[in-house]
Structures are given as structure tokens and as C-alpha cells.
């Protein structure tokens with residue numbers, strides 16, 4: 001949706017096809033932490049009005065180290081902050097902007113296949129309202145997620161996969177309860193990791209480390225609350241407010257990168273090309289950074305026939321992707337309980353938590369990764385390199 005929006009602003013047409021329904025994508029709760037660069041891009045591109053009104057701006061986070069809550073003041077350390085605003089809200093705003101343009105946006109398409117990706121006119125075939133349809137285009141943007149069809153359409157010998165799975169997952173809930181803290185709390189407890197987040201002044205979002213294939217049937221609401229209160233509660237008396245659970249689900253965790261993020265005239269973006277474990281809240285922000293870069297490269301192509309930005313797309317994206325991979329892996333290892341780890345690793349992790357919550361240098365490293373590196377500035381630097 002963001003790519004379609006940025007292309008529209010550059011006067012470039014696109015057809016967006018989505019296999020889910022409009023209600024599904026608007027209602028399904030997903031990520032919620034926007035980096036400063038993502039927020040800036042939404043505001044500058046004219047889709048940030050509701051975000052500015054309803055987004056929750058956070059200057060810091062806390063890490064609860066074995067019941068001791070310690071704050072990391074990200075704004076003081078980096079001059080940047082994060083914004084809590086649901087991914088589905090971002091999608092809702094982008095759909096509204098798309099409707100105004102009158103450009104094509106089709107929901108509930110099925111049987112999507114792509115052809116002639118290596119030619120100058122790739123094709124997409126699909127069914128919509130029981131009718132077979134074909135799109136002939138100059139470029140395909142594979143923004144169809146980890147389970148989409150774009151990446152698997154690339155011949156195996158043209159793509160390299162880097163992957164790591166984790167022996168845990170997250171059980172996430174959305175609760176009708178006012179957030180009891182105005183900032184996020186990441187917690188390491190002997191029972192494992194837990195996270196306190198929110199979606200609004202009346203809705204709390206919470207996560208518990210669990211098994212990757214955890215059976216939700218074993219987790220009645222009372223058990224979820226008991227475990228959340230145990231893992232999140234701190235010595236200063238803080239704990240989350242309890243309320244009716246509105247949604248719950250289990251997600252596995254993996255680190256995954258496909259290189260290059262291009263095959264012929266198809267460009268992969270977001271989860272189609274890379275997955276990070278959720279601990280650093282990077283997934284959505286990486287996807288936005290990818291499509292910002294892709295929109296500039298495509299715009300440059302139509303303005304001047306210049307393909308250098310398209311040619312550099314994958315390499316440039318992957319620099320940010322690998323930094324985010326490193327950060328997300330590190331945050332995950334820092335905060336989760338590993339049942340396969342030996343007692344040495346457990347003590348070492350505790351020492352690292354002490355360091356990260358007391359050394360200004362260590363806190364700054366966490367904070368600058370967490371708030372995210374500037375996207376636009378990075379891109380301006382790239383343009384200067386190319387002009388030389």
C-alpha cells in the first residue's frame with residue numbers, strides 16, 4: 001500500500017492485488033511500533049494526519065530485569081522517539097488515500113501466478129470475482145509476505161537463503177484494559193520473556209514467551225493473566241491492568257533473508273524478502289524502508305530511463321536489513337529464556353542485561369537501533385554517491 005502511494009505521488013500507476021478481504025487487513029492486529037523514519041515518511045507523504053492525532057509518542061522504554069524496572073531514555077540518547085500506532089491502522093490510512101486516487105486496489109484475488117519476469121513485460125495472472133485476469137506491467141513488486149508466491153517463483157539457483165529458527169514463540173493478546181504505563185516494558189523473568197505494549201488509551205497489547213507450537217487451548221484467559229502478572233510485575237509495585245481479552249494468537253519466530261531481493265523485473269520487499277524475530281519491532285519498518293527505496297528507483301527510471309537505482313536496490317536494502325537482523329537477533333537473545341542454554345549462558349545473559357541497563361554507551365547502542373536509522377538521509381547520501 002505504501003509503495004502504491006509513493007508511486008502515485010510520483011505520477012506512476014500501479015495495480016495492487018491482495019488475497020485477503022479489506023475487513024481482514026484493516027482489523028487483523030499486527031505490529032505496532034513505528035520508527036521515527038516511518039512516521040516522518042507517513043507525514044511527509046500526506047497520510048499522517050490520523051497518526052499525528054491518535055499515535056502514542058514514546059520517548060523511552062523500560063527493561064524489567066528480574067523484577068527491577070529500568071528505563072532507557074531513547075529521546076535523550078538519540079534525539080528520536082518511537083510511535084505506537086497499529087500496522088492495521090497504517091493500512092487503513094493508506095487504503096483511504098488509495099480510494100481518493102481512484103487507482104486499482106483489488107481485494108480477495110486468488111490463483112496468482114507471475115510470468116515473463118525476465119522480459120521487459122512481466123505478466124500477472126489471477127482470478128477476481130471468479131474471472132481470470134491478466135496484468136501486463138513494467139515491474140512487479142513482490143510485497144506478498146513470507147508465504148507469498150513471488151519469492152518461490154524465483155529459480156533456486158538465482159536466490160540464496162539465510163535462515164535461523166528459534167526454540168520459542170510469542171503468545172500475544174489484546175486486552176480491553178487501560179495501559180498501566182505510558183511506555184513499553186520488556187521483561188526478563190525466570191519464567192521467560194514478556195512484553196507490555198498498547199494500542200490506545202484503553203487497549204493493552206501483551207506478549208509471553210512460549211513454545212513455537214504452543215497450543216492455545218492450554219491457555220485459558222486466567223492462566224494467561226497469571227503468567228503475565230508474574231513475568232511483568234516489578235519490585236516497585238508496577239503491573240499491567242487486567243481486562244477482557246479481545247484477541248489471542250501464537251506466532252513462531254525466525255530470522256530469514258533472501259538475497260538478492262530482485263529477479264529480473266521483480267523486486268521483493270518486506271517479509272517476502274526478510275523476516276526478523278519480533279523483539280526489536282523492526283518488521284514493518286524494514287518493509288517501509290524497502291518500498292521507499294523502490295519507489296525512488298522506479299521514479300528515477302521513468303524520469304530519466306536511469307536503471308542504476310534499480311540495480312542497486314537489493315544491495316542498498318540489504319545493508320539496513322542485516323543491521324536489523326543483527327539487532328533483532330541480539331534483542332531476542334538478550335531477553336528470552338533458553339532451555340537449551342547452559343548455566344554459564346544464563347549468568348552471561350544476566351550480566352549483559354545489567355550492562356545494557358546501566359552503561360550509557362550500551363543503552364545508546366540499543367536506543368539508536370530501536371528508534372531506527374534515518375531512511376531519507378540514507379537515501380540522500382546514496383544520490384550524492386551516484387551523482388559523482
Ligand code: DHB
Nearest residue numbers: 031032197278279280281
Ligand atoms: C509490539 C510488538 C513488538 O514486536 C515489539 O517489540 C514491541 C511492541 C506491539 O505489538 O505493540
